[in-house]
Amino acid sequence: MAQGEPLPLVSVIVVNYRGAEDTITCLRALSSDLDYEHVELICVDNASGGDDAERIRAAVPGATVLESPVNRGFAGGCNFGARHANGTVLAFLNNDARPAPAWVSAAVAQLQAQPTVAAVASKVIDWEGTGTDFVDAGLTWFGMGYKRHAGSPLADVPEAERDVAKDVLFGTGSAMFVRASVFAELGGFDERFFMFYEDVDLGWRLNLRGWRVRYVPESLAYHRHHGTMSAVDAPETGRETFLLERNALAALYKNLSDESLAKALPAALALAVRRATARGGLDPEQLNLEKGVGPVETDDVAVPRTTLAGVLAIDRFVELMPSLAESRAVEQAARTRSDADLLPLLRKALEPAYPLPDYLRAHEILVEAFGIEEVFGQRRRILVLTGDSITERMAGPAIRAWNIAATLAAEHDVHLITTNPLLSAPPAAFKVSSGKFRDLEAPVEWADVVILQGHVLELAPTLKRRHANKIVVADVYDPMHLELLEQGKGVADDQRALDLAGVTKVLDAQLERADFFLCASERQRHFWLGHLAALGRLSPRLYDADPTTQSLLAVVPFGLSPQAPVRTGPGLRASLGLGESDKVVLWAGGVYSWFDPLTLIRAMDLMRRNRDDARLVFLGMKHPNPEVAEMDIGARTIRLSDSLGLTDKHVFFNEQWVPYGERQNWLLDANCGVTTHYEHVETTFAFRTRVLDYLWAGLPIVTTDGDAFADLVRTERLGVVVPAEDAEALAAALEKALYDEEFSAGCVERIAEVARRYAWPEALKPLVEFCRDPRPAADRLPGGADLTTTAPVRGGALVRRDLDLVREYLAQGGPGELARRVGGRVVKVARNRLNRG
Numbered sequence: 001m002a003q004g005e006p007l008p009l010v011s012v013i014v015v016n017y018r019g020a021e022d023t024i025t026c027l028r029a030l031s032s033d034l035d036y037e038h039v040e041l042i043c044v045d046n047a048s049g050g051d052d053a054e055r056i057r058a059a060v061p062g063a064t065v066l067e068s069p070v071n072r073g074f075a076g077g078c079n080f081g082a083r084h085a086n087g088t089v090l091a092f093l094n095n096d097a098r099p100a101p102a103w104v105s106a107a108v109a110q111l112q113a114q115p116t117v118a119a120v121a122s123k124v125i126d127w128e129g130t131g132t133d134f135v136d137a138g139l140t141w142f143g144m145g146y147k148r149h150a151g152s153p154l155a156d157v158p159e160a161e162r163d164v165a166k167d168v169l170f171g172t173g174s175a176m177f178v179r180a181s182v183f184a185e186l187g188g189f190d191e192r193f194f195m196f197y198e199d200v201d202l203g204w205r206l207n208l209r210g211w212r213v214r215y216v217p218e219s220l221a222y223h224r225h226h227g228t229m230s231a232v233d234a235p236e237t238g239r240e241t242f243l244l245e246r247n248a249l250a251a252l253y254k255n256l257s258d259e260s261l262a263k264a265l266p267a268a269l270a271l272a273v274r275r276a277t278a279r280g281g282l283d284p285e286q287l288n289l290e291k292g293v294g295p296v297e298t299d300d301v302a303v304p305r306t307t308l309a310g311v312l313a314i315d316r317f318v319e320l321m322p323s324l325a326e327s328r329a330v331e332q333a334a335r336t337r338s339d340a341d342l343l344p345l346l347r348k349a350l351e352p353a354y355p356l357p358d359y360l361r362a363h364e365i366l367v368e369a370f371g372i373e374e375v376f377g378q379r380r381r382i383l384v385l386t387g388d389s390i391t392e393r394m395a396g397p398a399i400r401a402w403n404i405a406a407t408l409a410a411e412h413d414v415h416l417i418t419t420n421p422l423l424s425a426p427p428a429a430f431k432v433s434s435g436k437f438r439d440l441e442a443p444v445e446w447a448d449v450v451i452l453q454g455h456v457l458e459l460a461p462t463l464k465r466r467h468a469n470k471i472v473v474a475d476v477y478d479p480m481h482l483e484l485l486e487q488g489k490g491v492a493d494d495q496r497a498l499d500l501a502g503v504t505k506v507l508d509a510q511l512e513r514a515d516f517f518l519c520a521s522e523r524q525r526h527f528w529l530g531h532l533a534a535l536g537r538l539s540p541r542l543y544d545a546d547p548t549t550q551s552l553l554a555v556v557p558f559g560l561s562p563q564a565p566v567r568t569g570p571g572l573r574a575s576l577g578l579g580e581s582d583k584v585v586l587w588a589g590g591v592y593s594w595f596d597p598l599t600l601i602r603a604m605d606l607m608r609r610n611r612d613d614a615r616l617v618f619l620g621m622k623h624p625n626p627e628v629a630e631m632d633i634g635a636r637t638i639r640l641s642d643s644l645g646l647t648d649k650h651v652f653f654n655e656q657w658v659p660y661g662e663r664q665n666w667l668l669d670a671n672c673g674v675t676t677h678y679e680h681v682e683t684t685f686a687f688r689t690r691v692l693d694y695l696w697a698g699l700p701i702v703t704t705d706g707d708a709f710a711d712l713v714r715t716e717r718l719g720v721v722v723p724a725e726d727a728e729a730l731a732a733a734l735e736k737a738l739y740d741e742e743f744s745a746g747c748v749e750r751i752a753e754v755a756r757r758y759a760w761p762e763a764l765k766p767l768v769e770f771c772r773d774p775r776p777a778a779d780r781l782p783g784g785a786d787l788t789t790t791a792p793v794r795g796g797a798l799v800r801r802d803l804d805l806v807r808e809y810l811a812q813g814g815p816g817e818l819a820r821r822v823g824g825r826v827v828k829v830a831r832n833r834l835n836r837g
Contacts, residue, residue, distance in 0.1 A: 008112075010104050011040040011087030011180070014095050015077035020052040022224070023095040027060040030093070036104040040087050044068060044077040073194030074173060082180070082188055090183055094174040096224040097124070106218035107177040110165075113563075118182045118211035119203065121171025122219040123162065130154055133223045134172040135162040136215065137203065138347040141372050142268035143252030144244070145200030147172060148347060159427040166429070167410065168215045169345040170203020175221035178202075182211060190250075190327070192320060196240070197247035204255045207342055208335040238309035241279075245272055245313030250320060254328045260339045260375045267370040269314060274362035275354060276310025284358075339375065344411040380412040382771060383447035385440070387454040389422035390432065392659035393620075395590065396558065396689040397453055397478065399660065403559060403760045404451060404475075405430050408771055415443055419459045426661060437461075449473060449774045451767075454480070455506050457513065464513060471774045473767065474514035476528055477558065481507060482682040486594040490632065511535055515777040516770050518556040520687035521708040525555055527685050537779065545778030552777060556767055558689040559760035560696040565664035572617050572666040576652045583611070583738040586670035586699070587618045588663070589690030594683065596676045596704065596725060597637040603730035604651055605644045611735060615650055616674075619666060619690075620657030667697035672719070672737040672744070676704045679724040683707050695755040700737040700747035702730070716754050718747050 012030055016023040023043060030041055041063035045053040047070050057065045068080055082090050089111060091104065107120040124134035135157060136148040149157045171177075173189075176199065186205055189198040203213045252268055253261065277284050282303065285291055303311075343349065350373065352363045367373060386401035388394070394402065398418070405416040406428065414430040417440065425432040435443075440460045444450060444467055450460075453475040457463060463470055481503045488496040511517070511532055519525050529549065532538050542552065578584060585604075591597055597618075604616045621634050641651045658666055667673075673694030677683050683706045691709045694701050701719035703710050714721045720733035736743055756762070793801055809818040 005112075007036070007038045008089050008108060009038050009040055009087040010036070010089045010091050010108060010177070011042055011082075011085035012091040012093055012104070013042045013044065013078055013081035013085065014093055015044045015046055015074055015081070016048060016052060016056065016095050017046040017071060017077075018048045018050075018052065019095050020048070020055045023052075023056055024059040026093060026095050026098055027056065027063050029098040031060060031062055033101055034099060034104050035101045036108065039104060040064070040085065042066065042081045042085055044072075044081040046073070046077045047071045072191065075189035075193050075195060075198035076191040078173070078198075079188040079191060082183060085180065088180050089177055090180050091177045092173055092175070093221065094223060097174055098127075098222050099175075100220035100222070103175070103219050103221050104177075106216055106220075110214055110216045110219075111177065111179065114212070114214065116210075116212050117214045118179050118206050119171055119213045120177040120219055121168050121203075121213055121215045122175035122177070122221050123215070123217040124172055124175050124221050124223045125154055127222050127224045129222060132157050132162070134174070135217070136166070136347065137168040137170045137172075137200075137213075137345070138351065139169055139200065139204075139345075139349065140351050140353050141264055141349045141367075141375065142271050143248035143250075144353050145170060145197055145248070145251070146351075146353065160429045163217050164427065164429060165217060166215050167345060168203070168213050169207060169342065170200045171213055171215070173199035174223050175219075177219070182206070190254075192323065193247045193250065194243060196243045197251055201247075201251045201254065204251060204342075205331055207345060208255060208331060208337055210336040236305065238305035241306055241309035242313050242316075245275075245310050246317050246320075249314070249317040250324055253317075253321070253324050254331055257332070257335075257339050263370050263372060263375050267366040267372060271359075271362060271366050272310055272314055275356075275359050276307045278356040278359040278362075279310065279354075280304030280307030282307050344379065380771065380774075381446055381448045382408050382412045382414045383443050383450045384408075384414060384416045385419065385450065385452040385456040385460065386416070387419045387456050387459070389420040390416070390418045390434075391422060391424040392426065392661060393657040394660045395657075399689070400475065400477065400558060401451075401453060402428075404764060404767065405432075407760055407764045407768065411768070412771060415447070417443055419456055444470065449771055451475060452510070454478070457510050458506055464509070469776070471516075471776060472514045473516045473518065473770065474510040475518045475556075476507065476510065477518060477520035477524070477556070477687060479507075479524065479527065479682070479685050482685060483592075483594060486678075486680060486682050487592070489593070507531075508535060511537060515775070515780060516551075516767075517553040518767060519553060520555070520557050521685075522555060523708050524685050524687065525553055528553055539779050542777060542779040554766035554770075557758060557763050558687060558692055559763035560692045560755060560758050562756075562759035562761055565668055565697050567665055567668055569662060569665050571669035572619075572652075572654075573669045575666075576617065576654070578615055578617075578652070578669075579613075582613050582615045584670045585614070585616045585672055585674050585702075585734055585738065586667065586694075587616065587674055588667065588693045589619065589675070589688070590657075591618065591621055591634045591637060593633050594677055594680070594686070595633065596678045597633065598640055599725050599727050599730060600674060600676045601637060601640045601644065601646065601651060602727040603734060604646060606727060606731040607735055608646070608650045611739070614734070614738065615652065616646075617652045617654065617666075617670070619654055619663070621653050621655050663693065664697065667693055667699065670697070670699055672702060672734070673697075673699040674702045674734065675709070676722075676730065677707070677724070679704075679706050692758055695751055695758060698748045698751050698755075700744050700751070702733045702737050712754070716750055718751050718754060 014023060014026055027041055027043060043056055043063050043065045045065060045067045047068055053065050053067050066081060066084055068077065072080055078092055089108060093099065103122060107122065110120050111117055125131060126133060130153060132149045132152045132154050134147045138148045139145050149161065190201050193201060206213055249268060252264060256264060350367065352360055384401050384405045386397055388398035390398050390402065401416060405414045408414050409430040416430060416432045418434045419436040421434060423434040436459045441462055444460055444462055449471045450463060451473040463472060481500060484500050484503050488499055512535055517528060519528050546552065572578065573580065607614050638653060641647045675688050675691055686707050688707060688709050691701060701713050703713055703721055704724050705721050706724065710721045713719050719737055722729040722733045806818060809821045
């Protein structure tokens with residue numbers, strides 16, 4: 001949170017029931033350990049009896065202690081506290097938990113930054129800090145909410161699962177935050193639950209209404225699991241089992257759609273019975289007459305409490321149904337999201353949850369008999385293929401593939417594969433590997449949808465042959481053949497032509513094969529539509545299916561992180577020894593043949609005469625992918641800078657690329673961003689991906705005219721656009737961006753709005769929508785055939801047509817033209833007859 005930013009009052013509600021010692025420890029930690037001061041402490045004593053309330057008041061005088069005349073349970077106790085709270089944010093913390101210093105501040109920062117987030121789910125670990133309590137939420141098809149990875153050693157949980165923020169279905173009531181206004185709108189926790197699953201139900205309802213529940217690992221709490229419960233009850237009583245079973249059915253009944261509930265509820269009730277008998281080891285055949293007739297026995301049968309709990313839970317669920325039906329009507333009327341929309345948040349909906357053989361057999365039977373997979377089926381499997389290296393220092397194609405995978409992983413099972421041997425991937429919530437040719441056969445077989453870019457289709461030939469029906473998305477944001485026109489200038493003419501033909505053939509294969517295409521701009525879209533038309537892909541059948549062609553070719557620009565850059569280490573000033581008052585121009589990408597860094601060097605030479613504190617920094621000269629050949633333009637740039645005496649004085653070259661995850665530190669040290677290029681066809685259709693980093697970091701942009709970003713900078717007034725190869729105009733533009741504070745501030749303000757449009761989740765929307773309902777392109781559907789054909793010309797009509805043709809040929813070229821045409825027709829007829837024979 002920024003210095004001096006107004007902070008909301010957070011009302012922390014702690015429910016006590018015969019656990020004064022734990023509650024006092026918790027409240028004292030809240031009073032002294034937090035790095036957030038705007039906190040109201042509310043303790044609800046749930047009719048504990050004895051002197052609990054007095055002891056808590058005496059020990060923590062800063063807390064408001066509310067005494068409930070009856071035990072309202074956790075749900076009712078929290079609601080009681082919420083009704084007396086003054087904060088705009090409600091925080092719920094179990095009395096047997098303690099917060100880390102940033103528990104509140106991290107959650108509040110998320111709520112302030114994300115207005116669509118209604119609730120924050122804290123990361124919860126055990127008291128010693130070594131075991132997992134809550135790092136993710138899951139829900140089974142029969143309504144059992146559970147904490148994924150709970151009970152596992154924290155070190156065994158993948159880093160991407162425990163330390164990366166994500167949307168979840170619900171947070172654990174032991175440590176969570178909710179906007180007070182939203183909590184009130186939903187009526188708080190459902191008090192009929194008493195305790196257990198009231199948090200599941202609340203999160204489910206929030207998500208159905210369009211709100212997000214966000215897991216924030218920086219909001220950390222420590223929990224002595226069931227510390228309070230174990231003091232007042234024991235597992236052997238069956239009471240906890242009763243509540244878990246009953247409440248799971250209640251949550252299911254309230255929140256599933258009509259269509260889903262019709263399948264899931266009967267199966268869930270049957271499964272609850274089997275779970276009860278299997279849990280208690282009850283002999284289900286003891287009353288079965290088919291097993292034989294023995295002595296008449298009328299004595300009571302002993303039923304284990306764990307079995308009884310499940311049966312009574314169903315009985316009490318039935319009793320609750322009239323009131324639950326009223327709540328259900330409210331929730332179904334208010335929902336804005338479908339069950340399918342929430343499916344990714346359920347994680348593994350078909351998880352049986354209990355490892356009991358008889359139970360597992362029943363689970364399998366019921367899933368099959370009631371078609372449960374149709375409601376809670378497997379996640380779609382998506383394979384993302386890139387030819388670029390995936391390391392800490394990633395170039396544009398790898399960055400794009402990585403973010404495609406990360407975005408789609410929220411809804412699907414995603415496997416990202418690079419065909420480049422260089423792989424050192426950062427933590428991810430999806431599988432990452434490398435391979436080519438035969439290594440790709442199994443992943444291609446596994447996938448429902450394959451997303452590819454670059455030359456990858458040539459390395460996965462089964463997509464053209466054995467898996468020709470596999471749905472393929474081609475990412476053609478990089479017009480490689482246009483780049484090669486400029487990049488190949490130093491190659492022999494014949495080889496240059498062969499190279500260009502080879503790359504064009506690679507692109508042609510993608511354009512002929514794929515079902516859906518991604519490009520980076522409207523300019524590119526027009527270009528690729530022309531290419532598709534030339535190849536014959538814009539057939540009548542495809543056109544008739546969608547005259548707009550939007551379902552075939554969508555604009556998906558390169559994106560940027562939706563999170564503002566945050567400094568994590570030293571930047572360019574510390575790394576290169578630049579002063580804090582120096583004015584820094586940053587070149588944030590690589591140096592390639594189609595760029596014009598030479599004019600930029602000359603502009604710096606002009607500007608330094610009046611502006612001695614001006615500095616130009618190249619973020620990285622050497623491409624991180626060893627398979628990308630070094631280009632002469634880099635060496636020429638350094639030589640020119642050396643010859644003008646600028647190197648290490650006004651121009652600085654960072655040899656190795658800055659790791660992708662650290663680039664913000666360099667960006668935040670700059671005053672403006674620059675990109676310059678020559679005027680040629682590559683520029684017309686290029687999309688300068690690293691310019692987006694300037695938007696992300698709020699840097700005014702100076703760019704050469706001629707590409708899509710120049711149009712954006714000019715239209716949105718984000719900086720200055722200059723003519724190609726004009727050093728004087730470029731110097732003046734840089735001076736304006738660096739030293740005209742009013743102009744620079746206006747650019748920064750407008751950049752913030754434009755940047756939101758380019759955030760990855762926004763940029764990738766067309767792809768996300770396609771992957772929710774992937775279909776073959778209309779001209780690739782198997783068995784497709786023309787519905788209407790032209791009738792053959794026969795009889796008199798045939799004679800009239802031939803006479804008309806004779807007149808036309810004579811008019812065009814006389815008897816010679818007629819003879820040539822007739823001869824060609826005779827040859828054609830003869831060839832057709834030979835082919836038929």
